[in-house]
Amino acid sequence: MTFQQVQHGQAQGSRAEEYKLKDTSPQLGERWPAGAHGKGGAWMTSFYGDKFTSTYDLVEQMYYLYVRVVKAKDLPTNAITGSCDPYAEVKLGNYRGTTKHFEKRTNPEWNQVFAFSKERIQSTILEVFVKDREMVARDDYVGKVVFDLNEVPTRVPPDSPLAPQWYRLEDRRGEVKVRGEIMLAVWMGTQADEAFPEAWHADAASVQGEGVFNIRSKVYVSPKLWYLRVNVIEAQDVQPNERGRYPDAFVKAQVGNQVLKTRVSSTRSLNPMWNEDLVFVAAEPFEEHLVLTVEDRVHATKDELLGRIALPLTLFEKRLDHRPVHSRWFNLERFGFGPLEGQQRKELRFSTRVHLRVCLEGAYHVMDESTMYISDTRPTARQLWKQPIGILEVGILSAQGLAPMKTKDGRGTTDAYCVAKYGQKWVRTRTIIDSFSPKWNEQYTWEVYDPCTVITLGVFDNCHLGGNDKPAGGGPGKDTKVGKVRIRLSTLEMDRIYTHAYPLIVLQPTGVKKMGELQLAVRFTCLSLANIIYLYGHPLLPKMHYIHPFTVSQVDNLRYQAMSIVAARLGRAEPPLRKEVVEYMLDADSHMWSMRRSKANFFRIMSLLSGSIAMCRWFDDVCHWKNPITTILVHVLFVILICYPELILPTMFLYMFMIGLWNYRFRPRHPPHMDTKLSWAEATHPDELDEEFDTFPTTKPHDLVRMRYDRLRSVAGRIQTVVGDMATQGERFQSLLSWRDPRATCLFVMFCLIAAVVLYVTPFRVIALVAGLYILRHPRFRSKLPSVPSNFFKRLPSRIDSML
Numbered sequence: 001m002t003f004q005q006v007q008h009g010q011a012q013g014s015r016a017e018e019y020k021l022k023d024t025s026p027q028l029g030e031r032w033p034a035g036a037h038g039k040g041g042a043w044m045t046s047f048y049g050d051k052f053t054s055t056y057d058l059v060e061q062m063y064y065l066y067v068r069v070v071k072a073k074d075l076p077t078n079a080i081t082g083s084c085d086p087y088a089e090v091k092l093g094n095y096r097g098t099t100k101h102f103e104k105r106t107n108p109e110w111n112q113v114f115a116f117s118k119e120r121i122q123s124t125i126l127e128v129f130v131k132d133r134e135m136v137a138r139d140d141y142v143g144k145v146v147f148d149l150n151e152v153p154t155r156v157p158p159d160s161p162l163a164p165q166w167y168r169l170e171d172r173r174g175e176v177k178v179r180g181e182i183m184l185a186v187w188m189g190t191q192a193d194e195a196f197p198e199a200w201h202a203d204a205a206s207v208q209g210e211g212v213f214n215i216r217s218k219v220y221v222s223p224k225l226w227y228l229r230v231n232v233i234e235a236q237d238v239q240p241n242e243r244g245r246y247p248d249a250f251v252k253a254q255v256g257n258q259v260l261k262t263r264v265s266s267t268r269s270l271n272p273m274w275n276e277d278l279v280f281v282a283a284e285p286f287e288e289h290l291v292l293t294v295e296d297r298v299h300a301t302k303d304e305l306l307g308r309i310a311l312p313l314t315l316f317e318k319r320l321d322h323r324p325v326h327s328r329w330f331n332l333e334r335f336g337f338g339p340l341e342g343q344q345r346k347e348l349r350f351s352t353r354v355h356l357r358v359c360l361e362g363a364y365h366v367m368d369e370s371t372m373y374i375s376d377t378r379p380t381a382r383q384l385w386k387q388p389i390g391i392l393e394v395g396i397l398s399a400q401g402l403a404p405m406k407t408k409d410g411r412g413t414t415d416a417y418c419v420a421k422y423g424q425k426w427v428r429t430r431t432i433i434d435s436f437s438p439k440w441n442e443q444y445t446w447e448v449y450d451p452c453t454v455i456t457l458g459v460f461d462n463c464h465l466g467g468n469d470k471p472a473g474g475g476p477g478k479d480t481k482v483g484k485v486r487i488r489l490s491t492l493e494m495d496r497i498y499t500h501a502y503p504l505i506v507l508q509p510t511g512v513k514k515m516g517e518l519q520l521a522v523r524f525t526c527l528s529l530a531n532i533i534y535l536y537g538h539p540l541l542p543k544m545h546y547i548h549p550f551t552v553s554q555v556d557n558l559r560y561q562a563m564s565i566v567a568a569r570l571g572r573a574e575p576p577l578r579k580e581v582v583e584y585m586l587d588a589d590s591h592m593w594s595m596r597r598s599k600a601n602f603f604r605i606m607s608l609l610s611g612s613i614a615m616c617r618w619f620d621d622v623c624h625w626k627n628p629i630t631t632i633l634v635h636v637l638f639v640i641l642i643c644y645p646e647l648i649l650p651t652m653f654l655y656m657f658m659i660g661l662w663n664y665r666f667r668p669r670h671p672p673h674m675d676t677k678l679s680w681a682e683a684t685h686p687d688e689l690d691e692e693f694d695t696f697p698t699t700k701p702h703d704l705v706r707m708r709y710d711r712l713r714s715v716a717g718r719i720q721t722v723v724g725d726m727a728t729q730g731e732r733f734q735s736l737l738s739w740r741d742p743r744a745t746c747l748f749v750m751f752c753l754i755a756a757v758v759l760y761v762t763p764f765r766v767i768a769l770v771a772g773l774y775i776l777r778h779p780r781f782r783s784k785l786p787s788v789p790s791n792f793f794k795r796l797p798s799r800i801d802s803m804l
């Protein structure tokens with residue numbers, strides 16, 4: 001072995017170790033310390049004692065000094081301007097936070113909260129200043145209040161919020177009380193405090209303007225989605241614009257950006273019929289209308305509008321089962337006759353009308369994510385929901401070793417936040433500014449209705465903080481994906497806390513890359529074991545998906561529309577959950593062609609077949625007496641099963657039971673994670689990666705597209721050959737009795753007659769014993785030539801001769 005080969009093997013081993021899941025030992029649910037920072041007095045009163053535990057038991061406790069600036073009163077006015085434009089400034093060491101200022105107000109109300117991390121506190125004094133904003137000169141000093149941090153009380157939920165108090169303002173030296181009072185509340189707390197999400201954080205002091213709203217943690221709820229089924233039955237009195245011809249009529253329906261058409265009516269008449277279903281996705285609150293138009297296909301490139309109607313979605317019935325809804329007739333507005341042409345409207349003796357059966361389907365689950373990674377299977381209608389079977393708790397602790405995602409002031413930086421999606425609930429942690437090892441320590445809870453579901457967590461770089469930061473790609477300001485983690489709940493043991501560091505692995509045009517690690521604490525708590533066992537015998541999706549299923553193309557189209565609606569609605573929240581984030585979390589591009597994925601799926605199939613192949617090889621070795629002792633034992637077992645056939649099925653199930661018990665010792669101890677080897681990500685050709693990241697339709701040069709097309713043709717040619725061989729074997733089976741080859745069919749028919757007589761006369765045990773001993777015969781009695789049945793079968797004709 002050469003030195004280069006040794007180095008290559010070591011590099012592969014280090015990469016494999018780097019991509020593995022790692023055990024962590026965080027101090028979850030850490031108790032409050034007995035003393036304050038430094039050597040001062042206690043932060044935690046003795047009332048709680050040693051038995052105190054936080055409800056945030058899946059995260060490490062993070063301690064913050066909270067300052068709530070409520071309002072001020074009786075502030076003095078400026079002697080020159082005669083007014084006061086007050087604002088408050090909170091100062092702790094080198095950290096300063098300011099409230100918004102009010103113009104000409106002596107009794108301002110701010111109600112803002114400031115949070116200072118205990119880890120970064122470098123002072124024992126907290127100062128709160130009240131100042132008067134000046135447009136030109138330096139801001140005027142009004143007064144201040146000083147607090148000793150050793151005297152600050154501690155508040156822990158579920159305690160009631162600390163009541164704010166009025167404090168008299170002091171002069172600069174703190175010796176004399178001055179005019180004016182300010183209402184404040186100062187306390188020590190953790191990230192479990194209700195004030196934490198909306199607070200101004202000292203570690204994000206560089207963020208200004210709209211960026212302040214984009215760094216806060218938030219919980220989002222996906223819009224309630226419905227399938228809108230429009231059954232277009234028929235129309236009456238459809239008058240074409242050109243007299244003397246019957247229209248080639250079809251109906252076009254539109255809901256928002258979704259447009260579907262019926263086929264052209266097969267009956268050319270003034271009363272066309274279709275009886276065709278068009279299915280859309282609609283979201284509450286229903287803002288769009290169902291717009292129906294009847295159009296005439298004049299020729300291949302021209303359609304003429306004959307009538308139109310817009311119907312609000314609230315007009316339609318919500319269906320909770322498969323029973324049909326009542327159909328209704330709707331009059332169409334004749335195209336070309338608007339409100340100013342009333343006289344011409346009266347000249348129309350008949351109005352075109354359309355016959356519809358429309359309903360909002362509440363018994364389906366509207367899929368906005370791939371069924372492979374589905375996180376919710378409940379139907380739309382809340383009346384059809386079952387009771388939850390468990391609780392999922394996730395502590396998003398921190399990330400380690402994140403790669404720089406953008407440049408700021410000439411250096412690499414990352415402003416990371418984490419998004420988790422399970423069911424209809426999305427959560428977003430706060431953004432940690434300028435850190436490659438951000439610590440969030442935020443805990444979230446979901447109700448679980450089915451254990452065979454997946455929670456998805458993604459880490460992103462926030463590119464909407466303002467300033468002069470630029471994404472590494474140099475493109476528009478989109479939040480950049482760092483990596484993603486999926487956890488299937490059915491792989492978790494109940495009531496066990498999993499603490500692991502998950503590798504954040506992404507595939508880039510340059511190859512696979514580890515972007516860091518995400519540290520999580522996960523616990524799946526069972527509420528009803530009987531309900532979980534009950535669910536394993538029931539369909540994954542609601543019954544309507546099996547009673548009235550959608551086609552594959554409908555499912556793909558509806559999923560894309562649902563994903564677009566969810567992305568649009570969440571993008572309107574404050575702060576917005578942006579489109580690129582939602583699409584990445586929902587695997588919007590999972591259906592796109594990828595040579596890498598195709599190879600990975602092929603080798604997944606080969607891995608599944610490897611067990612059967614190994615079994616066949618073992619049996620072939622037994623038949624050829626490679627190990628005589630094993631072959632003799634198989635003979636003995638075979639004879640026993642022939643003599644006692646009632647033992648065959650019990651033996652099979654007992655064997656599987658023993659295998660299951662044996663494998664219990666080697667059961668997985670960790671949840672599954674992204675596998676680069678399984679994904680075929682490490683040995684992918686650069687051009688295949690470039691093709692995978694290409695847009696649709698392609699934007700590559702013609703020569704490159706031609707080369708890829710030829711490569712795809714070669715792959716498809718091999719698949720075509722395999723499919724053709726499979727078809728040939730099947731057609732040979734058909735030709736056994738089809739008399740396509742008269743001699744072969746005659747021989748097979750005579751063989752069937754003789755076999756029927758022999759099997760009728762001879763006991764089945766004797767037949768099975770003779771057949772088994774013949775198959776297991778010694779190689780001395782075997783021929784190297786193919787067997788007679790194989791030779792006969794290969795001579796049978798197939799329809800390949802008729803192929804062009």
